Amino acid sequence: MSELLERDGVRGHLHRPAGAGVAGLVLTHGAGSDCDTKLLRAVTDGFVERGIVVLRFDLPFRQRRASGPPHPSKAAEDRDGVAAAVAVMRELVSVPVWAGGHSYGGRQASMLASERPGLVDALLLLSYPLHPPAKPEKLRTEHLPGLRTPSVVVHGSKDPFATTDEMRSALELIPAPTTLVELEGARHDLAPDKFPVVERAVTAMLDLL
Template structure:
């Protein structure tokens, strides 16, 4: 079960675990969706079962309009939206706060962490969009050498936004601990009803040091 939350410009759904939370997780969506996707709901449910308070939230570009992709010039506003969600979560969860999301949302969370070290305690990046499909030369790695936040990266071997080898090479740029969770045959949506995405993502996040 979840409850709607709208606070300080943050709009989403809050999932409460039984008892006091052991951590908080703010989780957001990709460029073509919102926080109600099957993947994000499944991930939220999985973390709640492990005692994590989870906030699924819509990025500012999605709050402005119900459909359509974000404009690159306004990406800093989406990163600020992640920062605001983290601040709201810290009001609820006294322990560590993690941030992440699917595709574009995860990328913005990782860029925020690189820009503001210490803003979150760990990252969960689901299907990181390393480059546009069929454009491997346009790598989105400039911020990775400045990323000092531990991260879990969940990747499907058939994701058109990166091959597994490309993801592995990118992770070598990150100076912090980075765990790759790969699913052979999974695509960009990660299909949580077909692959044990949730269980392995949860285990990896709790295994970060």
């Protein structure tokens, strides 16, 4: 069961499982897309089938305009958008609340969790953009040593934003339990129709419970 949700600056789709939810997940998109991507829809369905309440939502930059990438100067507003979605979910459920997203969305969720310890109970990072393609020296790891939230990172072995070894090294910076789920042959989009991204992401997150 799903419904459109627009409140407190949050715009998205709320999906409820058949029974009582065992956790709540707020899930958002990457820099070039919105919350209606094939990946987010597939991941949402997989979690709902396993008893998770999911809010699939658009970040503030996407609410402002239908296309185009986010501007770096507005990234804090996108983190505020994740926090607003978490607040809505906290009002809806009395179970653990997770935050996650694909690429840019996951990065902003992880930065928010580093800035505000305890805001969420776990993170799901799909294709974390560790560095720009072909620029491995520009690592996006500054906030990781301050991240004390258990995290699941789903990574494709052919993702140009990080090699698996680079991702492993980055996760060692996080002083909290981390799980790296590698999908052999997958690229940045994780192609849920070709790879078991949904099954493996759901299993890894439920293991945190």
